[in-house]
Amino acid sequence: MSETLSLKEFLPYRCNNLAEQISVSLSRIYVDKFDIxxxxxxxxxxxxxxxxxQAKDVAHKTSMDKVRVSxxxxxxxxxxxxxxxxxxxxxxxxxxxxxxxxxRLYQRIAPEALAWERELVVxxxxxxxxxxxxxxxxxxxxxxxxSQDGKK
Amino acid sequence: MSETLSLKEFLPYRCNNLAEQISVSLSRIYVDKFDIxxxxxxxxxxxxxxxxxQAKDVAHKTSMDKVRVSxxxxxxxxxxxxxxxxxxxxxxxxxxxxxxxxxRLYQRIAPEALAWERELVVxxxxxxxxxxxxxxxxxxxxxxxxSQDGKK
DNA sequence: TGAAACTAGTTACATGTGCAACTAATAAAG
DNA sequence: CTTTATTAGTTGCACATGTAACTAGTTTCA
Numbered sequence: 046m047s048e049t050l051s052l053k054e055f056l057p058y059r060c061n062n063l064a065e066q067i068s069v070s071l072s073r074i075y076v077d078k079f080d081i082x083x084x085x086x087x088x089x090x091x092x093x094x095x096x097x098x099q100a101k102d103v104a105h106k107t108s109m110d111k112v113r114v115s116x117x118x119x120x121x122x123x124x125x126x127x128x129x130x131x132x133x134x135x136x137x138x139x140x141x142x143x144x145x146x147x148x149r150l151y152q153r154i155a156p157e158a159l160a161w162e163r164e165l166v167v168x169x170x171x172x173x174x175x176x177x178x179x180x181x182x183x184x185x186x187x188x189x190x191x192s193q194d195g196k197k
Numbered sequence: 198m199s200e201t202l203s204l205k206e207f208l209p210y211r212c213n214n215l216a217e218q219i220s221v222s223l224s225r226i227y228v229d230k231f232d233i234x235x236x237x238x239x240x241x242x243x244x245x246x247x248x249x250x251q252a253k254d255v256a257h258k259t260s261m262d263k264v265r266v267s268x269x270x271x272x273x274x275x276x277x278x279x280x281x282x283x284x285x286x287x288x289x290x291x292x293x294x295x296x297x298x299x300x301r302l303y304q305r306i307a308p309e310a311l312a313w314e315r316e317l318v319v320x321x322x323x324x325x326x327x328x329x330x331x332x333x334x335x336x337x338x339x340x341x342x343x344s345q346d347g348k349k
Numbered sequence: 350t351g352a353a354a355c356t357a358g359t360t361a362c363a364t365g366t367g368c369a370a371c372t373a374a375t376a377a378a379g
Numbered sequence: 380c381t382t383t384a385t386t387a388g389t390t391g392c393a394c395a396t397g398t399a400a401c402t403a404g405t406t407t408c409a
Contacts, residue, residue, distance in 0.1 A: 049246070050245075052239060052243055052246065056314050057216075057219045057220065057310075059333050059337075060216045061220065062337070064213045064216035065260075066337070066344075067213070069344075070344055083213075084366095091204055094202075100388065101388085106204065107204065110367075110368095111389090112368085113366065115387095116365085135375070135387080136373085136374065138388080155201075155202045159202055167339065169332060169335060176325070177332050180321060180328070180329050181211050181212075183320045183321060183325075185214070185218070186320070188317070191222055191317070192221075262396090262398095263359090264358090264359080264360090264398085265396065268359090268396085270358095284357095288357095290358080291357080
């Protein structure tokens with residue numbers, strides 16, 4: 046007789062579903078109202094926060110790989126939400142920043158995104174919210190450790 | 198001056214990353230060692246748990262849509278991990294269950310998956326684990342509510 | 350009964366994304 | 380210097396997945 050496993054209690058499954066549900070729900074704002082993908086949103090937020098960054102730094106800060114960043118940036122450039130110039134001291138690299146239109150769009154989405162987040166955590170007490178955040182921290186760190194091991 | 202939003206503290210982003218990291222890490226077991234996709238794993242677990250189910254019930258229990266289930270089942274059938282027969286009383290529907298090979302595979306993966314899960318939560322105290330689970334419950338319910346509102 | 354509405358499951362099309370290969374530029378090593 | 384290794388960013392290919400359309404079978408109800 047071996048260990049039994051119930052899918053609906055299996056943590057990886059639950060986390061996946063949670064993230065999925067959140068994405069679906071939030072994408073009503075990004076996608077339906079503002080025609081921006083999640084990847085695009087991440088780039089927008091990151092550039093709003095840091096001003097000017099190279100694509101590789103955007104990749105790092107958004108947890109996306111450089112291919113995804115490259116494509117997302119291409120789309121955002123086409124919509125004139127971003128500006129790009131080649132780096133002064135390294136002509137391979139580019140500096141990215143929000144255009145005025147990009148800033149305006151960000152200013153419109155950000156409050157709604159934050160409001161949505163607040164709505165999400167309504168059923169959690171203050172201490173539950175803190176604990177949740179702390180648990181996420183710990184799990185992130187733990188996953189980092191496990192992936193190190195995995196590489197052997 | 199408007200609200201500022203920091204991506205790395207934004208809950209949707211954090212949950213997405215967590216789920217992503219977990220998937221990547223766990224897929225070393227499913228995919229690399231046993232050549233099974235996450236979708237395939239979900240179907241396997243579900244049939245191991247419930248014995249025999251219709252495809253639509255598998256879809257429901259795995260939180261996958263019927264298309265994804267259909268394709269996953271097709272793959273698993275090709276590998277002789279599943280058996281399928283048309284339903285007695287409804288010839289549109291099919292009954293699915295694990296083949297002997299499917300059961301054996303499940304018996305090999307399940308302990309590793311559970312072991313991995315235990316490894317993941319090592320840094321959490323017992324009460325943190327319970328709290329985490331409870332928070333996931335609440336957020337799931339909340340998302341359900343929000344999606345109802347969304348439909349208006 | 351018999352037409353209309355519904356349901357189970359599959360297939361077609363479009364899209365997003367990861368991997369590997371590529372181009373162009375810079376850094377390192379000899 | 381000049382050859383080699385590394386890095387920034389893009390592109391080609393393969394594949395997974397969601398939406399919508401489809402097939403076939405079942406239920407409703409008139």
